[in-house]
Amino acid sequence: MFRTCDITGLKVDLRAERLIQLNAVMAVVSLLVGVIAALLLVLTRWQVVHLLPVEWYYRILTLHGLNALIFWIIFFEVAGLYFGSTVVLNSRMSSPKFGWLAFILMVLGFLLVNYTILTGSADVLMTSYAPLQASPIYYLGIILFAVGALIGVFLFFANLLIARKERTYGDSLPLFTFGLVAAAIIATLTLATGAIIYIPTLLWSLGIIKSIDAGVYKLVWWGLGHSSQQINVTAMIAVWYLGAFLTVGGASINEKVSRFAFVFYVIGINVASAHHLLVDPGPSPAWKVFNTSYIMYIAVLASMIHAFAVPSAVESAQRRRGFTKGLFDWLKNAPWGNPAFSAVFLSIIIFGFIGGVTGVVNGMEQTNIIVHNTLSIPGHFKGTVVGGTTLAFMGATYYLIPLIFRKKIAFFGLAKAQPWVFGLGIAVLAVSMYILGAFGVPRRHYDITFSGGPFTYTFNPAVDFFWVLFAIGGITAVIGALMWILIVVFSVFLGQPVRGPQDMQLQIASPPPPAKEHHGFEAPGTLTLTLLFMGVFLVFLLLNWGWLAAMWEVK
Template identity: 30%
Template sequence: MELLNQRKIEIEPGLKRMILIELVFPTALLVLGIYHGMMQVLYRAGHIHTRHVLGLEYYQGLTLHGVVNAIVFTTFFAVAFGYALIRFYLGPVNMKVAWLSFALMIIGTLLAAAAILSGTSSVLYTFYPPLRAHPAFYIGLTLVVVGSWIAFFNWFPVYFSWKREHRGEKVPLAVVGIFAGFIIWVIATIPVAIEIIFQLIPWSLGWVPTVNVPLARMLFWFFGHPLVYFWLLPTYVMYYTMLPKLAGGKLFSDFAGRFTFLWLVLYSAPVGIHHQFTEPGISSTWKFVHAFFTMLVAVPSFATAFVMAASMELGARANGGRGLLGWWKKLPYVDTNRWLFGYFFCGLFIFIFGGVTGIINASYNLDTVIHNTSWLPAHFHQTVAGPVFLSYIGMTLFLVAKLTGKEIKLPRWNVWVPYIWTVGIMIFSTGLFIGGAGGEPRRTNMGLTYTNPQSPLYHADWQIARHLGVLGGTIMTLAALIFFVVFFATIFGRPTRSGSLELIVSEPYHDEHVPAVQSFTPWLVGTALLLVIAYAPPIAQTLRSNFPGAPPYTPDRPLPITAGPNP
C-alpha cells in the first residue's frame, strides 16, 4: 500500500524481531484453534458421533479453541501492536524489560498449552471450579498475563517523557486508544489474578481442600467482561486512525475516538454480573444495576458506527461518490493497494449484529431465554471473531510484511479473505441464533446424543440450525485457510526492500479541542468510583454468605479428587 504516503521509521533490530515473533507465534497457534472450530461444528451437527478425533477429545479441543483464539492470540497481538504504536508515535522503549515480558508470555503459553494437550486440563477457557485443571494450566495463564502487564508498564517512561517534551499537544489518538485498552486490561486481570493465585493454584496443588465457587465465579466475571474491551480497543484504534485514510478521506471526529476510548474505560468493568444473571447467590438488585451499566457501555459503539460511516462517506465523496446511497460504490472494497479496508469494513458490518445481540443479552430478563444456549457463541463470534479477529489478522499481515520488507503474496486472494469470512460467519451465526432461541445448549458434544439419531435424546427439531452451523463454519475455515496460505507464503518469501515500521495515519477533518477528553485522570477517578459502587456490595455479600467450599473434580470422574495434581 504505497499510495497512502505512510510515515516509515527504522526501528531497532531487537524490537523488530520481538514484534515479529509476537505476531507470528500466535498466528501459527491459530491454525490449531481454527482447526478445532471446524471440528466443533461437525461434532455438534452429528457428523461425528465420538468423543475423540485424531487424539483430541471434544472438550479438550474446545478448551484449546478458547484459550488459543481468545486469550493467547488476542493478548499477544495487543502487546505486539502496542509496541508498534508506542515506538511509532512516542519513541524507543527499554528492551531488557521488553524481552522479560516476552519471555514470560512465551513460557506461560507453552506451559498452558502443554497442560491442555496432556488431557489434564479440559476445563474450557473459563476454567470454572470445582472442575480442576493441572496447576501448570493456571500458572501458564498467570505468566502470560504478568508478561503483558510488564509490557504495558514498560510504555510508561516513554509516554511521560513524550508528554513533557510536547506540553500542550494532544496525545496521539492511537496512543490514547492502546493505553485505554491496557488500563482496562489491568482492571480486568486483577480480580482474575486474585482468583487464580489465591484460590485456584493452591487448591489445584492440594494445599487447600476446598474453593469458594461463587466467589471464584464473581472474580472471573469481573475479569471476563472488560476482557472483551481489551480485545476491542486495538480494533477501534485501527478504525479511528487507519480506516478513514484507507477510504480516501479523513477522520470525521477525533473527539469521538477519545470519547469512545475513555467511556469504555469507565464502563467496561462495572457490568460483569451480566454474565451471571441466572446464577444463585447474587441478589437481583445487583444484577439490575449491572444491566443498567451494561446499557451505557454500548453507547460509544453507536458513536463509533456513526463516525466510521461519516468518515467513509467523506472519503467516498472525495473520490467521486454521489447521491444519497450511491457513494457507497466509491470505496476500495477489493483494491489490492488498500486491502486492509476490506478487513476493517467487514468487521464493522459483522459488528452491527454482534452489538445488537449483545444488547439483547444484556436486557436483564431476556437472558433467561438464551443463557448458555448456542445463541451466546453466535453473539460472541460476531464480535471477537468478527471485527476483532479480522482487524487483528489483517494488521498482523500488514505489520509482518512491512517489518520484514516482503511483498504480500497472492494479493488477489488476500482481498477476498474478509468477505468470505463474513459470509461464513453470518450463516454460522444465523444457525446458532436459531438453535439457541430453541434451547440448543452450548459447550456440549451434541453428536453423542442430541444430534445422534440412535440416541433417545435425539432432537430432530434442531436440524436447520446445525446444518447452517456446518455450512457457515466450513466457509469461515476456508477463509482462514486462504489467509494462512497468504500469510505463510509472505513470510517465506524473499524481502524486496529493507523492513521498517510503517503505520497508516488518518488526519482528523476538524481540529477539535474538548478539555474533558484530554486527560485520563478524571475518567480513572470515575472508573474507580463505579467499580466500588458496582462490585463492593456484591463481593461483600458473597464473602458474608460464607458459602461452603467445594473439593476438586476432574471432568471424567463423578467423585471428588482427594489428592494433589495427579490422581
C-alpha cells in the same frame, strides 16, 4: 537503534520492531491452533459427522477457547501496543529487556497451558469453574502468560511517558494510540482480576488451600474472562480508526467525541461481565439490574458513537475526493480491492449487526434468560471477537507486513478475497448458532440427541436446517482463516522484500482535499446506515421481549 521507514518517514526503534514481530508471529501460531481446534469442534457438534469422542471434545473445546480468545488476541494486542507507542509516535522503546521478559513469560505460559490441555491434565474448559480442578501447571501457565501480558501493558505506558517527555509527537495522542490507552487501562484491571482468582486456585490445586468457593470463583473469574473481550473490543475500534486513516485518509469528524467514547468504555464496559451471572442465586436482583442496564448503557452509547464515527470518517474523506452522488456513491467507490479496507468495513458490519445487537439482548437481566447457556452465547462471541476483532486484526496485518516485516504481501489476489471468505463464513456461523440457541440447543453439550441419557428431547425440525448452515459457515470461516495464515506466513518468511514506496501493494492514502462549505449533514450515508441499524436493533429487541412474555405467562 533506529531505522527510518521508507514508506512513512517515521523513526522505527529496531528493538521495538523485533518485539512487535515476535509477538505477531506468536499470535499467528496461537490462531492456527485455535482454528484447527475450531474445525474439529464444528465437525463434532454437527451431529451428521460427530467426529470426536466425548473426552476429546471437551479437551479441544478448552484448547480452542484459550488459543482463539486469549493467546491469539493478546499476543497481537501486545504487538499493537508496542507499535502504537513507539512507531506511531516516532519514539523509542522504554525497556527492551522487560519486553523480552514479557515475551518469554507469555510464550512459556502458552506452552504450559497447551501442554496440559493436550495431555489431559486440564479438561476444565476455558472457564475452569471450581470445583473442577486442573493440574497446577495449567494454572501456573495462565499466571505466567498474564504476568507477561501485564508487563507488556506497563511498557506501553512507559513508552508513552518517554514519547511525551521527548516531544516526539504533537499536542495530543493520535486517536489510534488514544484508543490503545483505553484498551491498556482495561487490560490492567482485567489481568489484575485474573491474578486475584488464579493465584489462590493454583494454591488450591497444590493442596495448600483446602477449597475454593464456587460462587466467589465464578464472580471474580468473569472479571477476567469477559473483560478480556472488552480489551479486544476497544483495541478493535482503535484499529478501525487506523484502517480508515490508512486506506482513505479518513479522520473522525469530531475527535473529541470519539475520545470521550473511549473514556466511556473505561468507565462502563467491564460491567458487561455481569451477564454471565444473571441466573446465579448469589448476586442480588438490584445488582443484576443495575449492572446490566444503567451502567451498561454507558458502554452501549460509546459503541454507537464509534459505529457512526468510523464510517463517517470514510464517507467524509470520500466525499471530499468527489464521490458525492446520492447517499452511497462514497461507499460504491471505496477501495474494496484493498483487503485492509474490506476487512475493517466487514468487521464493523458483523460486529454491529450481529455481535452488538445480540450482546445487548444477552446482557439484559430479563432477556438473558431466553438464551443463557445455550448455543446463542458462543454465537454472540463469534459476532464480536471473531467477526469483529479477529477480522479487524487480520486487515491490519496487510499494512503491518510491508511496514514492520518489510515484505510484500504474498498471493495478493488471494488476500483480496480472504476478508470476504472469512467474514461471510463467520456471519453465517454466528447467526446459525444464535438461532440454534433460540431453539434451546445447549451451549456445551457434546451430543444433542442425549443418547444414553436418562431422558430424551426432540428439537424443532428446523434445527436440522440450521445445523447445516452452522457447518457451512464454520468450514467457510476456517478456510478464510487458513487463507490468512498462509498469506501471512509465506509473506513474512518467504516473501519478497519491500525496498521503498514502489514495492507497496497497498498505498497509504494521502489526506483528502479540504472540505468545501456545504449545508446539511456531513455524512448523510452513514446517518442512513446508522438509522437502519437502529431499526434492526429495535425490531430484534422487541422480538426478544415478545419471546420473553411467551415464556413467562401470567395467569
